[in-house]
Amino acid sequence: MAGLLLRLAGSLPALAAVIVVTFVLTRVLPGDAATYFAGPTASAESIAQIKAMLGLDRPLPEQFWNYIVALFHGNLGMSLTTGQPVLTDLAARLPASAELTLCGLFVAIGIAVPLGIAAAVRQGKMVDHVCRVLVTAGVSLPVFFTGLLLVYVFYFRLSWLPAPLGRLDAFASPPPTVTGFFLIDAAIAGEWETWRSAAAQLILPAATLGLFALAPIARITRASMLAVLGAEFIRTARASGLSGVTVIITYALRNALLPVITTLGMVFSFLLGANVLVEKVFAWPGIGSYAVEALIASDGAPVQGFVLTMAILYVLLNLTIDMVNRALDPRARRGS
Amino acid sequence: MMAAGANVLAVDGLSVAFRTRAGTVAALDRVSFTVGKGETLALVGESGSGKSVTAYALLGLLDAAGRVTGGSASFEGDDLLRASPRELASIRGRRVGMIFQNPRAALNPIRPIGRQIADVLRRHAGLGPRAAKAAAVEKLREVGIPDPARRAAAYPFELSGGMCQRVMIAIAVAASPALLIADEPTTGLDVTTQAVAMDIMARLAAENGMGTILITHDLALAAERSQRIAVMHAGHIVEDAPTAELLAHPRHPYTRGLLAATPTAAGTLDDLHSVPGGLPDLRRADLPPCRYAERCERRVPGCDDPLAWRELTPGHLVACWNPA
Amino acid sequence: MKGLAAPLRHARFVVTENPVTGFALALFILFIVAAVFGPSLAPHDPLASNTAQALQPPSGQYWFGTDQLGRDIFSRALVAARLDIGIAAASVALVFAMGGFAGLASGFFGGWTDALVGRLSDTIMAFPLFVLAMAIVAALGNTVPNIVLATAIINFPLYVRVARAETTTRRDAGFVDAARVAGHRDMGVLLGQVMPNIMPLMVVQMSLTMGYAILNAAGLSFIGLGVRPPTPEWGIMVAEGASFIVSGEWWVALFPGATLMVAVFCFNLLGDGLRDIVDPRRRT
Ligand SMILES: Nc1ncnc2c1ncn2[C@@H]1O[C@H](COP(=O)(O)OP(=O)(O)OP(=O)(O)O)[C@@H](O)[C@H]1O
Numbered sequence: 001m002a003g004l005l006l007r008l009a010g011s012l013p014a015l016a017a018v019i020v021v022t023f024v025l026t027r028v029l030p031g032d033a034a035t036y037f038a039g040p041t042a043s044a045e046s047i048a049q050i051k052a053m054l055g056l057d058r059p060l061p062e063q064f065w066n067y068i069v070a071l072f073h074g075n076l077g078m079s080l081t082t083g084q085p086v087l088t089d090l091a092a093r094l095p096a097s098a099e100l101t102l103c104g105l106f107v108a109i110g111i112a113v114p115l116g117i118a119a120a121v122r123q124g125k126m127v128d129h130v131c132r133v134l135v136t137a138g139v140s141l142p143v144f145f146t147g148l149l150l151v152y153v154f155y156f157r158l159s160w161l162p163a164p165l166g167r168l169d170a171f172a173s174p175p176p177t178v179t180g181f182f183l184i185d186a187a188i189a190g191e192w193e194t195w196r197s198a199a200a201q202l203i204l205p206a207a208t209l210g211l212f213a214l215a216p217i218a219r220i221t222r223a224s225m226l227a228v229l230g231a232e233f234i235r236t237a238r239a240s241g242l243s244g245v246t247v248i249i250t251y252a253l254r255n256a257l258l259p260v261i262t263t264l265g266m267v268f269s270f271l272l273g274a275n276v277l278v279e280k281v282f283a284w285p286g287i288g289s290y291a292v293e294a295l296i297a298s299d300g301a302p303v304q305g306f307v308l309t310m311a312i313l314y315v316l317l318n319l320t321i322d323m324v325n326r327a328l329d330p331r332a333r334r335g336s
Numbered sequence: 337m338m339a340a341g342a343n344v345l346a347v348d349g350l351s352v353a354f355r356t357r358a359g360t361v362a363a364l365d366r367v368s369f370t371v372g373k374g375e376t377l378a379l380v381g382e383s384g385s386g387k388s389v390t391a392y393a394l395l396g397l398l399d400a401a402g403r404v405t406g407g408s409a410s411f412e413g414d415d416l417l418r419a420s421p422r423e424l425a426s427i428r429g430r431r432v433g434m435i436f437q438n439p440r441a442a443l444n445p446i447r448p449i450g451r452q453i454a455d456v457l458r459r460h461a462g463l464g465p466r467a468a469k470a471a472a473v474e475k476l477r478e479v480g481i482p483d484p485a486r487r488a489a490a491y492p493f494e495l496s497g498g499m500c501q502r503v504m505i506a507i508a509v510a511a512s513p514a515l516l517i518a519d520e521p522t523t524g525l526d527v528t529t530q531a532v533a534m535d536i537m538a539r540l541a542a543e544n545g546m547g548t549i550l551i552t553h554d555l556a557l558a559a560e561r562s563q564r565i566a567v568m569h570a571g572h573i574v575e576d577a578p579t580a581e582l583l584a585h586p587r588h589p590y591t592r593g594l595l596a597a598t599p600t601a602a603g604t605l606d607d608l609h610s611v612p613g614g615l616p617d618l619r620r621a622d623l624p625p626c627r628y629a630e631r632c633e634r635r636v637p638g639c640d641d642p643l644a645w646r647e648l649t650p651g652h653l654v655a656c657w658n659p660a
Numbered sequence: 661m662k663g664l665a666a667p668l669r670h671a672r673f674v675v676t677e678n679p680v681t682g683f684a685l686a687l688f689i690l691f692i693v694a695a696v697f698g699p700s701l702a703p704h705d706p707l708a709s710n711t712a713q714a715l716q717p718p719s720g721q722y723w724f725g726t727d728q729l730g731r732d733i734f735s736r737a738l739v740a741a742r743l744d745i746g747i748a749a750a751s752v753a754l755v756f757a758m759g760g761f762a763g764l765a766s767g768f769f770g771g772w773t774d775a776l777v778g779r780l781s782d783t784i785m786a787f788p789l790f791v792l793a794m795a796i797v798a799a800l801g802n803t804v805p806n807i808v809l810a811t812a813i814i815n816f817p818l819y820v821r822v823a824r825a826e827t828t829t830r831r832d833a834g835f836v837d838a839a840r841v842a843g844h845r846d847m848g849v850l851l852g853q854v855m856p857n858i859m860p861l862m863v864v865q866m867s868l869t870m871g872y873a874i875l876n877a878a879g880l881s882f883i884g885l886g887v888r889p890p891t892p893e894w895g896i897m898v899a900e901g902a903s904f905i906v907s908g909e910w911w912v913a914l915f916p917g918a919t920l921m922v923a924v925f926c927f928n929l930l931g932d933g934l935r936d937i938v939d940p941r942r943r944t
Pocket residue numbers: 354355356361363381382383384385386387388389390399401402553618
């Protein structure tokens with residue numbers, strides 16, 4: 001528990017940095033926030049009016065203070081496009097993004113980790129070459145382009161999967177909200193028809209994200225597995241006659257996963273960014289497409305709220321990674 | 337099974353080659369020796385002479401590049417060099433234990449030491465999880481770890497090097513093997529810890545009749561702890577004799593060089609510079625039959641004949657055409 | 661330039677040993693030719709619309725087909741090379757200068773310089789990088805220089821790390837002290853002794869980030885930030901073609917997307933190859 005608090009405190013600088021940067025980006029830099037808030041067709045005096053209303057005519061320190069106070073009240077401003085408080089919009093759309101990102105991550109891990117292990121265990125063999133090609137090709141894929149390719153093949157050509165239009169097909173209605181994750185909520189409610197629909201809609205975008213995140217995970221798994229397999233304690237395990245499974249899984253893999261987990265931080269950075277592009281391709285009603293719509297409408301508050309949310313999420317994810325790492329690595333646990 | 341003399345292990349003509357980009361390394365050439373029941377054989381030689389490769393070859397742990405190119409190793413009726421991977425897996429840890437240099441690196445860094453011992457016990461003693469756990473604590477006590485029940489939950493990084501080496505020993509002998517191979521078990525330990533570790537091994541050898549191969553740089557240690565010494569040089573065993581006999585009457589020029597350089601047999605081979613020259617490059621195609629010939633001051637024309645091992649006095653073998 | 665002989669020999673060895681690097685090099689030259697001479701090579705006017713010829717599939721006349729306005733996709737993809745590669749190259753050059761110098765200074769001087777540069781890197785790394793790039797372009801305005809700047813900023817920590825690590829090892833190796841003792845001023849030592857030594861790794865870093873920079877710029881354009889239509893740019897072209905994918909006009913998005921992909925692939929391969937030349941140990 002004390003460890004948890006300590007870790008939380010450890011991520012405070014990152015949070016502070018995020019808050020300062022979003023403030024600087026929206027209030028201090030030449031891009032005029034009031035023009036954003038006023039909308040594209042506003043006249044000069046309505047801009048001035050909005051400036052006064054938003055407190056943008058105040059000295060910067062005061063503005064910053066007000067900004068922080070508003071943040072602590074959960075006040076992220078209003079969206080001009082939806083007419084709702086940004087916080088409400090984000091809260092309503094966050095589960096969609098989270099469900100997609102997590103599914104993408106699971107797809108990536110589910111393929112990349114076994115592939116990386118196989119490539120390391122059978123170094124120089126077929127799997128290894130496949131792994132290397134996938135890794136090099138994987139980091140070169142524009143994620144929005146892969147998404148479109150998958151849509152063309154699996155929707156237009158093969159008709160195996162539904163059109164890329166959101167989380168559910170037109171005939172299904174969302175399950176009663178518990179977690180906001182349709183797959184979970186539909187399962188809780190026992191609405192299997194809805195579940196099927198949600199799953200079908202989710203497959204392509206999740207696969208797109210998964211393909212994207214696969215490369216870095218496979219590469220680091222292979223490299224760290226190779227390093228561990230050459231370690232002296234693996235030789236000890238072999239010399240002790242432990243079974244192949246015990247050696248590879250219990251001894252090698254557990255150790256090899258530590259660097260993989262650490263790299264997940266970087267993977268998440270990519271994944272959250274790619275999420276925005278994938279949401280646009282699949283008309284996915286998450287916070288990424290919310291931000292993109294707001295950008296097009298020059299609607300400032302939602303963009304700012306989105307950036308803040310993403311950054312806070314990212315800080316929290318890094319915190320989680322750190323905790324998992326501590327749980328798995330006694331040296332990290334007792335080291336500090 | 338136990339024939340006269342009760343050898344646990346009889347290695348005959350073991351040869352190993354590594355294929356590398358720069359050519360084939362003839363790492364071992366016709367290595368032969370025996371280890372009797374309860375006997376400790378010391379394998380000594382300078383760095384790179386092939387001591388570790390001998391140990392790895394016996395347990396089938398060579399790198400992918402390494403290949404056994406000849407010989408046999410008869411161990412309690414089985415030939416280790418011809419055993420299938422399955423047979424080997426049931427021999428390793430159960431009938432042959434091995435201790436490695438640098439004990440901390442040789443232990444799994446993120447698994448409690450008790451679990452690591454229990455893994456071996458579950459595999460070889462057929463114990464269930466709980467019984468194995470209890471037995472692991474018992475093994476820790478046997479190697480003299482204080483407060484073993486608590487220490488069983490410790491990780492290697494929480495223990496001193498000496499403690500780690502005791503854990504290593506506990507793992508190696510957990511299943512009461514008939515043969516223990518200890519590859520430089522005391523390097524890096526302080527003198528007292530060295531003695532303690534060696535005492536533990538000696539006690540187990542005496543109690544269970546376990547044969548031991550003690551691989552070391554340290555002539556003093558070999559002199560004190562072994563019944564026989566085999567001297568290795570560039571992949572050859574150049575001299576093999578009972579310890580007292582070898583120390584008193586070394587016959588091979590290399591052995592004499594070693595001993596002359598350490599008059600009280602108290603130093604280690606590492607600080608020897610008085611044996612002139614270095615090991616020959618084992619990748620050479622034109623390796624002389626005697627790999628010491630190029631460094632040897634007793635060289636005679638006969639040295640170009642194929643190398644042979646001759647028993648000069650009973651139990652004292654030398655690979656030299658002009659022994660002292 | 662006797663010192664170059666060995667690296668050159670090694671380079672030739674790497675290219676012949678690894679045909680993939682040779683292939684990437686050929687592709688690279690192709691893209692550079694497209695970027696330099698694209699507009700004069702294009703068979704059609706990339707901006708001329710011709711509604712009579714809208715959404716034509718690939719043919720002898722229109723190699724990559726035409727888009728919804730009847731513009732020749734091949735010409736547009738060809739001409740776009742200059743903008744896409746230009747943005748990436750400019751941002752990489754910028755971050756090379758900024759991040760390289762910051763890393764150099766932070767490794768060399770340590771102390772508060774190091775702390776300051778470190779905080780700056782940490783702040784950038786606190787964001788998912790693409791999201792930060794979005795935020796920067798949204799705040800500064802939707803222009804090409806701002807895309808260049810945003811792309812440079814998100815790569816900043818990477819360059820700092822490489823330059824700093826190299827500088828620290830050089831400094832600890834002692835020859836910096838030697839230069840100081842010989843009476844050189846700090847800046848002189850930094851620029852004269854340290855910089856040339858970390859250059860090779862920084863160049864490798866540049867070629868490795870080029871691909872990512874192209875992807876990033878194209879991604880920003882894809883969501884409507886950055887380059888605006890009708891300017892030919894790969895990301896925008898894919899975005900424009902996206903709506904035609906579901907009705908079967910695949911070529912509108914496929915060709916620009918594939919061009920983008922091949923370009924990124926080529927730079928990544930080249931970066932790997934270059935790293936093998938400069939730093940053979942780090943080969944994976
Ligand atoms: N993987 C390998 N590839 C090529 N050659 C090898 C390999 N492993 C060992 N060798 C060669 O085998 C020879 C013997 O090595 P070995 O490790 O057995 O020496 P050693 O006597 O144990 O030395 P040390 O006292 O330093 O442990 C070395 O000269 C080395 O060149």
